[in-house]
Every structure is written in C-alpha cells, then in structure tokens.
Amino acid sequence: MTTTPPAGAGRSAPEPLGEPGGGGVPSVAGVGRSAPESLGEPRAGGGVSSAAGDSRSAPGRDRHARLLPGPVGRRRADVGGAPPRVAVVGGGIAGVAAAVGLAERGVRVVLHEREDQLGGRVRGWETGTGETMTRGFHAFFRQYYNLRALLRRVDPDLALLRPVADYPLVHADGTRESFAGLPLTPPWNVAGFVLRSDTFTLRDLTRMDTRAATALFDVSLPRTYAELDTSDADAFLRAIRFPDTARHLAFEVFSRSFFAHPSALSAAELATMFHIYFLGSSEGLLFDVPRDPYPKTIWGPLRRYLESLGVEVRTGSAVDRVSRHDGIHRVDGEEVDGVVLATDVRGLRAVVAASPDLGDPAWRARVADLRTAPPFLVSRLWLDRPARRDRPPFLGTSGFGLLDNISVLDHFEDEARAYRDRTGGSVVELHAYALAEGADRDEVVAGLVAEAETVYPELTGARVLQAEHVLSDDCPLFAPGSFTARPTVATPDPALVLAGDLTRVDLPVALMERAATTGFLAANALLARWGVRGHDLWTVPNRGRSALLRGAARRARVAARV
C-alpha cells in the first residue's frame, strides 16, 4: 500500500448490504438485592419486553444465563417530591448506561463528557471527507446481555447489528483456526473445536496437566481471582502444559485483545474470559458488528434517547474535580445528590487526585494504583483497490511483529461499502496492541501495512487515498495481582459510585459488557439509596457448566492444598 495525499471521497447514500457470507448472588458491594422486577431487556430472537417489564425470560439462547434482580423500591424518583440530581462524569458505555438507568427512574441527570462525542473508546467522528473514523473495530458478542439491553432502548430488535459468519485466526506460520460451524453449547463447543483444530489435537489434550487445567472449567467469581490472580496468563498456560501452537494462536489473540501481552495479564482475567466466551456460555463464539459507524448506529440514537428522558448531555465538558463539603457534592459548581465517575483510568485518577474530599485514604490509594495497558494503534485506510471478496469481516492474527487483526469494513459496514461501490476500493483497518512505550506512529503504520500485505497479498501496492490513525493508551491493565485492590462500584461515600471497565465487579463480564454492567450497577446503587427500584441485569452463569468438571476441579483444588 502506498500513501498519496488524502482524496476527498464524498459520501453517497448507503445501500443495504446482505448479511456477510463471509452459584449464588454475587457480592457486589453497595448494590441492593431485590424481588423481581423486569426492565425491557433483551430476549432471544430479538424480542423485547416492555420498559415497565413483565418478562424475565432468558436474554439470549442460553437457558442458564443468570438473572441479577435489581433493587426493589418505588417506581420512580420523581413522584411525591423533587427528584434527586446526579452528575455522571464520562460518556462512554458505562456513563451512558448509568445515565439511562437513572433517568428512566426519574432522576435528573447531567452527563459530562470531555470529548465532543459520546462513546468513549467506541466513539467516532466525521473526518472532513464524508468518511467516519472510529476508535476501532469492536465485536459485539451475544453474551453481552446488559450492553445489548442498553442498545435495545433505541433499537428493540437490534437491527443495528449484523452477525459475522466467521472469526478466523491465523498465525504467521500459516496455522489457522476458525469458530464457524462449532456447536454452541459447552462442552460440545470445546469437543468440536478440539476435533477440528490443527493447533489443539487430542494428543495435546492427553499431554496437558488436566488436573490443573480443570480450573478453566470451574470459573466462578470472585473465587477464580483468589486462586489465579497472582499468576500471569502466560505462566498459567505453560503450567497446565497448554499446547504451544494453540497458546501462540488462540490465547495470544485473546489475551492481546485485553491490550497486554499474556505475561502482563492476570491468569484469572484470562480464565474468566475463556469462561465468558467459550466454556461458560452457550451463546457461541461468533459475534455481531454494527451495520454502520458507531455515531450513526449507537451514539446519535442514545443521545436522543437520553435527551428524551430529560438528561442534559454536555459534550466537550471535562470535569476537573468533585467537591464535598458537609456531605454536599458539587460538580462543575452545581450541587448534586449523587455522582457517578465513569471515566477511563487516567480520568478517574486525575479527578480523584484533584478532589481531596472524596473517599478515604485507602480508596484513594486504590484509585491512584490503577494502571493503563501499553499503547495501541488503530489505522484505518481507504484504499483504491478491493480486498478479496471472500475475506472475513475480521481476522485475528498472531505471531506477527505488530499486526493483531485486520478488518475489512466494506464487508460489513454500509458506509464503507458505499465507498467501495463508488471508488472500486476498500476500507481496511489494522490494529496493533501492546506496543512499546513511545513507539513511533509512522514506523508502526509502515510495519503494520507491510505485515497486512503478506496476509492479504491482493492489497500489495494499493494506494492509500485516506488514512486515519489513533495511537492511544487508554485501556485499563489487568495485571497479575491487581484484582483485589481494584476499586468497586461502591465507594466509601454512598453518594459516589464508580463505573467502567476498570472497575472490579465479581461477575463474569469483561470489556464493553463490564462497562455496561457496572454502569447499570452504579445506577442501581444510587436508586437503592433513594428507595427507588433498579434494573435487572443478566450475566453468563457464574460457575462451570458441567457438574462432572466442577467436581474434578474441586478435587484438584483440594489436592493442591494438601
């Protein structure tokens, strides 16, 4: 691929694109338990119950999905007196979920977002040529029950999402894996994978330390963190003699999706991820993607929804500090009854450091200790040449110096497809995670492009008509040993709650789903305080699915202690 000055690629009306061919209740501190009440949440097959809610049927295809009832209380906060006022700081998934959860119960909310757009790490913006740049490809898994419930507020049938037909992984040495066509339900999905896999054979299985490996089949939070958090993902996989080829392919792809090398990632986080996406859920490993850029499909509609609920959405509004005197909180000089801090790691550390009246010393130290993962680069390239039509929407890569994945946007996004139809080109996005501190952007881009050309040779020599890059380091690091100290939704101050994917929550949720779940949990915590009913949530089961394997894991734990 060769770069030429940006071309003004005007936008034409998008045409519809066919589906691509190609255990017990958790201890979530500060969150009240309750009797049943249901919100208009997700249901299998695109159904949705009313916002008032009369159904608690499973949110997806997994009958074992776990309901977490919201706190009980009166229906709304704004009957019989002035409603409480809440400042939500941060307008990513977590902050928007919190604002929605509060405003739907009549709370008066001001949502402060530092950037000009909502969405945080899933936001996007117009580039000046008619094309949209976003923070990068995101996979919307079917077990993201609470995120999907948020999206259903503006799109009850989730028509904004389209399924990807496959999600292949390829290693630089040529080995490949694919997740298409596997049974959906554990353990058959694992059996199907092993029987078909080139990188994980039945012989490999017999060589593994199956006793230690049973930990993967009996994930339950927070116990799994207590057992595995001190180990790193790489060491854990070596200890259980996980086959090298599979470790280098599948696990490296997954752990780098947390923006860290496996040696810098907690083994507990890896085991939890394995549970959420594979062993603990029967929603399958395939995912959906938005049909059009995030501002159009997600953030525009959600902003309008928030405003229809009376939320004051202030974008371009960074909050520097939160003051607290005589029990009264002020944000931006305005008195509020509750505060949700739903920022990223740096935002939270900065706000707390500048707000000496918040929390207590131990909590402030836990916030100060939060770390970000190494930098990553997202490069989106508008090319003058198409990618082969059989290229998957998303390909995970491993064993390359830089390249972690390639997506071909015109194979799933309407806006990119319109670009392709207009120009005969393609829109390709390359990601590189866990970069060295201070990595030079242009050097990384050049390296990424060269690697991408070896994977998709038809792009060699293509001219880059427009390029947009995001080099950032705003993802939380889930380092070994960091779980216990991670701040929770509840804080020492009952009027102050946290949300976001940086937050400790003793539930099997990760990344975007952790953001959405903690956002609703933060709203629930404040609603419970005011005696107002909260929102039901769902997660994948918080235990291994097979009684046999759970028993084996328990015996292995006992033996390890002896």
Ligand SMILES: Cc1cc2nc3c(=O)[nH]c(=O)nc-3n(C[C@H](O)[C@H](O)[C@H](O)COP(=O)(O)OP(=O)(O)OC[C@H]3O[C@@H](n4cnc5c(N)ncnc54)[C@H](O)[C@@H]3O)c2cc1C
């Ligand atoms: C390249 C990339 C790919 C990813 N792919 C996936 C994927 O495939 N699947 C998946 O599940 N997850 C994925 N993720 C992770 C996902 O994006 C995050 O888990 C999720 O978006 C976090 O949401 P959040 O609301 O917790 O935080 P954020 O999105 O970071 O939102 C925090 C917001 O707070 C704002 N803020 C900070 N400080 C202040 C302040 N002082 N005042 C006001 N506002 C402030 C920020 O501007 C930001 O908008 C990916 C992330 C990246 C970067």
